[in-house]
Amino acid sequence: xxxxxxxxxxxxxxxxxxxxxxxxxxxxxxxxxxxxxxxxxxxxxxxxxxxxxxxxxxxxxxxxxxxxxxxxxxxxxxxxxxxxxxxxxxxxxxxxxxxxxxxxxxxxxxxxxxxxxxxxxxxxxxxxxxxxxxxxxxxxxxxxxxxxxxxxxxxxxxxxxxxxxxxxxxxxxxxxxxxxxxxxxxxxxxxxxxxxxxxxxxxxxxxxxxxxxxxxxxxxxxxxxxxxxxxxxxxxxxxxxxxxxxxxxxxxxxxxxxxxxxxxxxxxxxxxxxxxxxxxxxxxxxxxxxxxxxxxxxxxxxxxxxxxxxxxxxxxxxxxxxxxxxxxxxxxxxxxxxxxxxxxxxxx
Numbered sequence: 001x002x003x004x005x006x007x008x009x010x011x012x013x014x015x016x017x018x019x020x021x022x023x024x025x026x027x028x029x030x031x032x033x034x035x036x037x038x039x040x041x042x043x044x045x046x047x048x049x050x051x052x053x054x055x056x057x058x059x060x061x062x063x064x065x066x067x068x069x070x071x072x073x074x075x076x077x078x079x080x081x082x083x084x085x086x087x088x089x090x091x092x093x094x095x096x097x098x099x100x101x102x103x104x105x106x107x108x109x110x111x112x113x114x115x116x117x118x119x120x121x122x123x124x125x126x127x128x129x130x131x132x133x134x135x136x137x138x139x140x141x142x143x144x145x146x147x148x149x150x151x152x153x154x155x156x157x158x159x160x161x162x163x164x165x166x167x168x169x170x171x172x173x174x175x176x177x178x179x180x181x182x183x184x185x186x187x188x189x190x191x192x193x194x195x196x197x198x199x200x201x202x203x204x205x206x207x208x209x210x211x212x213x214x215x216x217x218x219x220x221x222x223x224x225x226x227x228x229x230x231x232x233x234x235x236x237x238x239x240x241x242x243x244x245x246x247x248x249x250x251x252x253x254x255x256x257x258x259x260x261x262x263x264x265x266x267x268x269x270x271x272x273x274x275x276x277x278x279x280x281x282x283x284x285x286x287x288x289x290x291x292x293x294x295x296x297x298x299x300x301x302x303x304x305x306x307x308x309x310x311x312x313x314x315x316x317x318x319x320x321x322x323x324x325x326x327x328x329x330x331x332x333x334x335x336x337x338x339x340x341x342x343x344x345x346x347x348x
Contacts, residue, residue: 034062034071034074037055037058037059037062038071038074038075038078039078040054040055041054041055041075041078041079042075042078042079042082042138043138043334044334045078045079045080045085045090045098046079046084046085046090046135046136046137046138046144047135047136047137047333047334047335048090048091048094048133048135049334051094051097051098051101054101056101056105059071059072059075059105060105060108060109063105063106063109063111064109068111069106069109069111069112069114072102072105072106072114072117073114073116075102076102076116076117076120079098080095080098080099080120080124081116081120084136084144084146087146088134088136088144088146088228089133089134090133090134090135091129091130091133091151092124092127092128092129092130092133093129093151094133095124096121096124096125099117099120099121099124100121102117103117103118103121129151130151131150131151132148132149132150132151133148133149133151134146134147134148134149135147135149135163137168137171137195137199137333137334138332139175139199139202139203139332140175140203140330140332141202141203143202145195145198145199145202145229146225146228146229147163147193147194147195147198147225147228148193148221148224148225148228149163149193149221150221163192163193163195164192164265164266164301165266165301165335165336165339165341166265166266166299166300166301166341167192167195167196167265167266167299168195168196168333168335169265169299169327169328169335169341169343170196170263170265170297170299170343171195171196171199171200171332171333172328172330172331172332172333173297173299173325173327173328173343174196174199174200174203174204174263175199175203175204175328175330175332176328176329176330178203178204178205180261180295180297181200181204181205181206181261182204182205182206183205183206183207184206184207184259184260184261185206185207185208185209185210185257185258185259185260185261186200186206186208186209186210186259186260186261186262186263187210187212187257187259187261187262187263187284187294188209188210188211188212188262188263188264189212189244189246189262189263189264189267189280190212190213190264190265190266190267191211191212191213191218191222191241192213192218192222192265192266193218193221193222193225194211194222194225194226194229196263196265197209197211197226198225198226198229198231200263201229201231201237201239202229205236205237206237206261207236207237207238208237208238208239208240209231209237209238209239209240210239210240210241210242210257210259211226211239211240211241211242212241212242212243212244213243213244214243214244214245214246216243219241219243222241223241226239226241246273246276246277246279246280247276247279247280249280249283251283251286251287254283254284254287255287255288258290259284259294260290260294260295261294261295261296261297262284262294262295262296262297263296263297263298263299264297264298264299265298265299265300266299266300266301267298267300268298268300268307268308268311269300269301269303269304269307270307271307271310274307274310274311274314275314277311278311278314278315278318278320279318281296281298281315281318281320281346282318282319282320282348284296285320285346285347285348286348293347293348295345296345296346296347297325297343297344297345297346298343298344298346299341299342299343300341300342300343300344301339301340301341302340302341302342308342315346319348320346320347320348321346321347321348322344322345322346322347323344323345323347324342324343324344325343325344325345327341327343
């Protein structure tokens with residue numbers, strides 16, 4: 001299944017200076033200044049990163065060396081008291097745990113209590129947890145992509161209601177290869193909650209973008225997220241959300257979409273759907289846009305090598321060749337970088 005073998009004990013955090021692997025036993029020695037660590041608290045908080053992997057060691061040293069509690073207040077202002085948290089908050093449970101850990105560090109330093117900390121905790125203690133929450137991903141331009149996601153990994157019979165690593169990987173790659181999206185019609189297969197597509201629309205200037213999925217509850221969440229981020233079919237880029245059944249879609253429909261670039265993330269996870277996916281990709285590659293086949297890129301987290309190899313073998317049997325692409329260089333988003341992710345370009 002899509003969620004097996006996902007390592008949870010290690011996570012990469014992205015710093016302005018460099019990337020550092022954290023576990024709860026490692027000492028952090030290479031963060032140069034306070035601004036970097038405050039930014040990483042912010043990035044990690046809004047993506048609901050694993051709390052043990054926050055740079056707590058740095059915070060503890062700062063509290064030891066500084067007579068004031070200014071860094072605690074700065075972190076609070078960039079997380080729970082930030083306007084983005086008021087508008088699109090992480091889950092209630094997550095905010096409670098985060099504030100409890102922040103208070104624990106502050107109390108251990110022996111400094112005077114901060115009313116702001118306890119007021120913030122008091123607010124979330126009185127709130128009931130829902131089935132949905134928000135994760136926000138900060139783009140290099142300074143804007144945030146905010147997504148409504150399910151608080152459960154599997155919800156309503158699908159894994160499409162949360163953001164997966166391969167989607168973040170593909171989004172980072174797109175930010176470094178904007179020429180493949182600018183002024184083009186882009187079709188995304190299996191859009192899920194919409195992170196990759198919204199990031200592309202915000203940063204890569206496509207002329208139009210077609211989000212697609214087949215699960216009704218995913219499509220409902222996807223439409224909400226597209227609207228939440230201010231995208232529609234009236235302004236540039238023109239955006240639409242389509243129900244696209246991989247078995248039933250026709251070449252005529254694909255030609256009407258006229259995509260010059262086709263992308264998909266984390267669609268190779270179930271052996272039972274690989275055959276349908278390969279048939280769809282074959283149709284897409286034979287539907288020319290402006291006289292030439294579209295550029296097709298598939299980003300996959302390889303959880304089961306047998307499943308992924310089966311996908312590649314079926315591509316080859318259908319006359320589709322592939323080329324492994326170089327991954328993104330700049331780390332923009334917070335996600336598990338220990339996962340094995342590969343992106344391939346398809347062609348005939």
